[in-house]
Amino acid sequence: MTAVLRQPLVQSVQQRGGALTLDFVRDEAEFHALAPFWDDLVEQTATRSPF
Amino acid sequence: MSLWWAECREKSTRLVIGLLRYEEGVPHAIAPLMLAHERDHARRHLTTLSFLGGFGEAHGERLDFIVPAGQEDDLTPRLCRLFKLLRNECDIVRLNHLPEESPNTPHILAALQEAFMHAGVLNRHACHLIRLPANAESYAARHTGAWRSKLRRRRKAFAEQHAGVASLAGERVDYATAMAELRTLHARHWPAASSTFITPTSWRFHQRLAAQWLPQGRALLPLLEADGRVIAAMYGFVERDEFFQFQMGWDPALAKISPGKLVMRECIEGSIRHGLRVHDMLPSDYEYKRQWCDSLRWLIDLEACNPASWRAAAFHTLRAIRRLFPQRPPSGTPAVNELQEERES
Numbered sequence: 068m069t070a071v072l073r074q075p076l077v078q079s080v081q082q083r084g085g086a087l088t089l090d091f092v093r094d095e096a097e098f099h100a101l102a103p104f105w106d107d108l109v110e111q112t113a114t115r116s117p118f
Numbered sequence: 119m120s121l122w123w124a125e126c127r128e129k130s131t132r133l134v135i136g137l138l139r140y141e142e143g144v145p146h147a148i149a150p151l152m153l154a155h156e157r158d159h160a161r162r163h164l165t166t167l168s169f170l171g172g173f174g175e176a177h178g179e180r181l182d183f184i185v186p187a188g189q190e191d192d193l194t195p196r197l198c199r200l201f202k203l204l205r206n207e208c209d210i211v212r213l214n215h216l217p218e219e220s221p222n223t224p225h226i227l228a229a230l231q232e233a234f235m236h237a238g239v240l241n242r243h244a245c246h247l248i249r250l251p252a253n254a255e256s257y258a259a260r261h262t263g264a265w266r267s268k269l270r271r272r273r274k275a276f277a278e279q280h281a282g283v284a285s286l287a288g289e290r291v292d293y294a295t296a297m298a299e300l301r302t303l304h305a306r307h308w309p310a311a312s313s314t315f316i317t318p319t320s321w322r323f324h325q326r327l328a329a330q331w332l333p334q335g336r337a338l339l340p341l342l343e344a345d346g347r348v349i350a351a352m353y354g355f356v357e358r359d360e361f362f363q364f365q366m367g368w369d370p371a372l373a374k375i376s377p378g379k380l381v382m383r384e385c386i387e388g389s390i391r392h393g394l395r396v397h398d399m400l401p402s403d404y405e406y407k408r409q410w411c412d413s414l415r416w417l418i419d420l421e422a423c424n425p426a427s428w429r430a431a432a433f434h435t436l437r438a439i440r441r442l443f444p445q446r447p448p449s450g451t452p453a454v455n456e457l458q459e460e461r462e463s
Contacts, residue, residue: 092135113187117355117362
């Protein structure tokens with residue numbers, strides 16, 4: 068799953084047409100593979116967090 | 119977060135990270151959650167849905183859903199559908215240290231109230247902070263002449279009587295040594311029994327975190343050296359335009375020159391020099407934080423109970439009964455003034 072993921076796009080849901088699905092990552096390997104997307108999204112949030 | 123997961127999780131802890139993705143699989147919003155058991159006596163039998171890193175010795179101090187700014191009203195309610203989907207896997211939800219001002223907060227609270235029972239704000243924690251001006255002089259001008267004069271005298275004594283030098287970890291003292299000095303100085307005031315910072319798990323986590331983040335400038339560790347040895351240290355984190363002051367230590371033998379106050383001054387001036395907007399002292403409401411800071415914001419702990427869980431019902435009922443009776447203050451751990459030099463100097 069995660070091997071084919073691309074960088075997150077800074078677009079609103081309206082711009083993308085709202086085609087979003089909700090699912091869960093429960094597996095450690097998938098969690099680690101999320102890291103680059105995670106970091107990019109953290110940079111876009113309204114609130115700041117120390118760690 | 120992966121470092122927290124590697125160093126701090128309990129064996130029974132399970133990941134449940136909610137993702138909103140586009141059709142091609144790109145994550146666009148993240149709910150960083152886990153299912154875990156708190157060590158607290160009354161809660162240890164409850165399976166708790168919490169933020170990843172939301173409790174334990176090295177818990178996060180400001181935790182939130184990860185949603186691009188400006189899109190919270192669109193995305194967060196969709197992400198919050200996970201509460202209904204996960205309801206049968208937990209007894210309670212406990213989301214600690216959520217910034218009250220976060221645009222996600224009202225959506226999270228509304229979703230909990232819809233899917234769970236007794237959903238609400240359990241605790242509010244005051245976080246004192248400084249809205250940083252453009253230069254150190256402007257910050258000093260916010261205080262009285264007596265305050266400035268006292269600090270000036272102590273800084274002069276530090277420099278002239280003790281050959282004092284201020285630096286950042288990595289400049290004169292290597293990162294690992296600086297962290298070890300911080301630990302030693304911190305333990306002079308808060309031994310391992312009263313500080314979660316230097317328990318084995320927490321210390322291992324922070325050593326690894328500092329080794330990664332100090333060289334990158336994501337963590338900062340200002341030091342004061344006097345007479346050739348480190349007498350004060352402050353450890354904190356930089357996240358975009360904000361600094362979070364996390365832990366400190368100072369030598370009580372030099373209380374007369376207030377090394378704690380001097381290192382705080384260095385740290386705040388460092389935040390100003392770095393062009394940061396906010397210097398946040400994180401939760402805990404001490405007098406010295408009020409003296410240094412000019413603003414306040416809040417972190418909240420949200421709690422909710424699974425209506426189908428008899429454990430949650432029993433826990434909630436017993437706690438309600440216990441609160442009907444007067445509480446005894448905890449014994450053996452006297453209240454600590456983080457900057458005890460305030461009384462000693």
